[in-house]
Each structure stands twice: as structure tokens, then as C-alpha cells.
Amino acid sequence: DGGITQSPKYLFRKEGQNVTLSCEQNLNHDAMYWYRQDPGQGLRLIYYSQIVNDFQKGDIAEGYSVSREKKESFPLTVTSAQKNPTAFYLCASSIIPTGYNSPLHFGNGTRLTVT
Amino acid sequence: DAKTTQPNSMESNEEEPVHLPCNHSTISGTDYIHWYRQLPSQGPEYVIHGLTSNVNNRMASLAIAEDRKSSTLILHRATLRDAAVYYCILRGSQGNLIFGKGTKLSVKP
Numbered sequence: 001d002g003g004i005t006q007s008p009k010y011l012f013r014k015e016g017q018n019v020t021l022s023c024e025q026n027l028n029h030d031a032m033y034w035y036r037q038d039p040g041q042g043l044r045l046i047y048y049s050q051i052v053n054d055f056q057k058g059d060i061a062e063g064y065s066v067s068r069e070k071k072e073s074f075p076l077t078v079t080s081a082q083k084n085p086t087a088f089y090l091c092a093s094s095i096i097p098t099g100y101n102s103p104l105h106f107g108n109g110t111r112l113t114v115t
Numbered sequence: 116d117a118k119t120t121q122p123n124s125m126e127s128n129e130e131e132p133v134h135l136p137c138n139h140s141t142i143s144g145t146d147y148i149h150w151y152r153q154l155p156s157q158g159p160e161y162v163i164h165g166l167t168s169n170v171n172n173r174m175a176s177l178a179i180a181e182d183r184k185s186s187t188l189i190l191h192r193a194t195l196r197d198a199a200v201y202y203c204i205l206r207g208s209q210g211n212l213i214f215g216k217g218t219k220l221s222v223k224p
């Protein structure tokens with residue numbers, strides 16, 4: 001079955017450490033996205049990529065970095081510069097980068113806790 | 116990007132229809148109206164989308180006002196599995212989606 005895989009489901013880190021969240025899709029989608037969700041809130045866009053080797057900052061990119069070396073992979077690194085890294089992180093993809101009518105497919109998220 | 120306004124929460128009885136409203140008075144002509152829903156500790160799930168005409172699929176129906184300033188997601192017979200947070204979102208030229216807080220739907224047996 002095609003889909004988006006995020007791993008791990010739960011991640012624990014000490015403050016000051018960088019951590020990389022994995023996102024893999026086998027849907028052959030061009031566009032991929034990273035969102036962050038805090039308790040009781042909607043999703044906020046961190047980074048998105050419309051094509052391999054290219055990506056753009058979203059609304060809250062500070063303290064995060066991404067890479068898009070392969071079409072199917074879009075890892076997110078939460079750096080020590082991110083002031084409040086504890087959150088639920090969601091990866092998504094869509095078939096057409098700027099297609100207004102193409103839905104996003106989401107993974108089941110990674111819950112990161114930094115202490 | 117245009118914003119949407121939804122009630123914070125709604126309640127429904129099982130097997131009854133549910134109408135979830137959404138206001139988007141600043142919608143532009145090229146914005147599509149998307150609906151997603153999210154269960155606790157899961158990623159959002161696509162429900163339906165439309166531009167001007169009403170839309171139906173196996174999950175729900177989407178009724179869009181003639182002036183496009185509001186829309187309604189219709190679940191024809193609510194089940195306990197429909198209890199979730201429902202997001203109404205406008206998808207415009209940037210391609211990404213801007214999520215608000217959504218409507219938390221509770222379904223009573």
C-alpha cells in the first residue's frame with residue numbers, strides 16, 4: 001500500500017541535542033511538507049519542498065532544517081536553536097506542488113519530547 | 116492567505132446528520148475549499164474539497180454557498196468513528212494549507 005511513513009512515533013531527546021525526524025513516501029508525489037502541531041492548536045507549516053534539491057521556508061522555519069536529496073524522502077532536523085521543540089510533527093505530500101485541488105496525504109506523526 | 120472561521124465544538128447523535136459550518140468571507144476566486152479531519156495522535160485525513168459546485172464522495176458532502184463566502188460539510192449519518200477535529204481550509208496559490216483550530220465534533224451513542 002502506498003503511503004507516508006514517519007519514524008519513530010515517539011522520540012525523546014535532551015535539551016541541546018539536534019534530532020532528525022524521518023519522512024518517507026512511496027506515492028511518487030512531487031511536493032512534501034512538514035507541519036508542527038501543539039496541544040489544542042492547528043498545524044503550522046515549517047518547511048515545504050516542491051521538487052528534489054529545492055525547499056522553501058514556511059511560517060515557523062527558525063530552528064529547523066530540511067533536505068530533499070531524493071523524491072521520496074524529506075527529513076526534518078530539529079536543531080538546538082529551536083526554543084520550544086516539544087511538539088507533534090507531521091509530514092505530508094501531494095501530487096502537484098501548486099495544484100489548488102490536490103489533497104495532502106499525511107503521515108501519522110512523530111511526537112518529540114525534549115527535556 | 117484567506118482565513119476560515121469555524122465553531123470550536125459541536126455535538127451530534129449517532130446516526131443523525133451533521134452539518135459543520137465554515138465561514139471564509141475573504142476567499143479569492145482561485146481558492147479551493149478543503150476539509151480534513153484528525154483523530155487524536157494521528158495525522159489529518161483528507162475528507163473532501165470543492166471550488167464552486169457542491170461535491171459528494173463516499174465520506175461526506177460539501178455544500179458551497181453561491182457567493183463562496185461560506186461552506187458546510189455534511190456527514191449524512193454520524194457514527195462514533197466520525198468523532199474528530201474537522202478543519203476547513205482554503206488552498207490557494209502557494210499550494211500549502213493553512214490550518215486553524217478546527218471544530219471538535221463529539222458523537223453521542
